Amino acid sequence: MKLTLRVWRQRGPEDKGAMVEYKLDDVSPDASFLEMLDVLNEKLIAADEEPVAFDHDCREGICGMCSLVINGTPHGPERATTTCQLHMRKFRDGEVIDIEPWRARAFPVVKDLVVDRSAFDRMIQAGGYITAPTGTAPEAHSTPVPKPDADQAFEAAECIGCGACVAACPNGSAALFLGAKVTHLGLMPQGQPERWDRVVSMLDTHDEEGFGGCTNTGECTVACPKGISLDVIGRLNRDYLKASAGGKKR
Secondary structure, three states: OOEEEEEEEOOOOOOOOEEEEEEEOOOOOOOEHHHHHHHHHHHHHHOOOOOOOOOOOOOOOOOOOOOOEEOOEEOOOOOOOOHHHOEHHHOOOOOEEEEEOOOOOOOOEEEOOEEOOHHHHHHHHHOOOOOOOOOOOOOOOOOOOOHHHHHHHHHHHOOOOOOHHHHHOOOOOOHHHHHHHHHHHHOOHHHOOOHHHHHHHHHHHHHHOOOOOOOOOOHHHHHOOOOOOOHHHHHHHHHHHHHHOOOOOO
16 A cells, blocks of 8 residues: 555644655555554654654553544544554555644643643542452452443443543543543442542543533544443533532432
8 A cells, every 4th residue: 555644743842743744655454553653663764764753552452542633533534443453454545644643732742643641640540549448358249239330330441541532522521531430430339438529529620631621512432442422421410410419329
């Protein structure tokens, strides 16, 4: 495959960035998108040019590090797929591909395609810890968990914190990410003691970090590589309202 890549290049947070065009020949259709970027960087290094900085780690669709906006879509054209699991056969020979970083006020660009997503970490920290009694481990079935609650909690726990929801949202909201974390713990017995304080603290931090408000456009769940449902935002809102009213049993 022959490709024309238009890549966002930015030397640092305070520098002005721009799209720079590169040509690649003989790209394997079986290569992943990140492997294709590796080929580009090898070509740039051989020409004594600065390689493109981009985030990656597991390359197995688990860690959420591969944060790229490809042709205007977070993680690219394939639904429920991270960038590292996207293969070049999804593109046409001779295609022009635009590659940009996440675009959100709360995710400032560090360099090229790398953004600072530590705002997510601070929201998680604001949620605090769960209360866990010490001593002998309880019997496995001593605290029954309803099957629907367990299923919803596991589905919410699939969130890998990549930030695609924020990049896709026209308001730059992290409501889907936050809803997934609140739902995951809010449905489990271990998360009950801090449930109401947690949702208030995390939402306050969300706003302080500069994320926008949710207006239910639904772009977040479409871009989410794990298909997290909008239902978690509904639970987030309900828990926040209950917490604001003093906290109630669900």
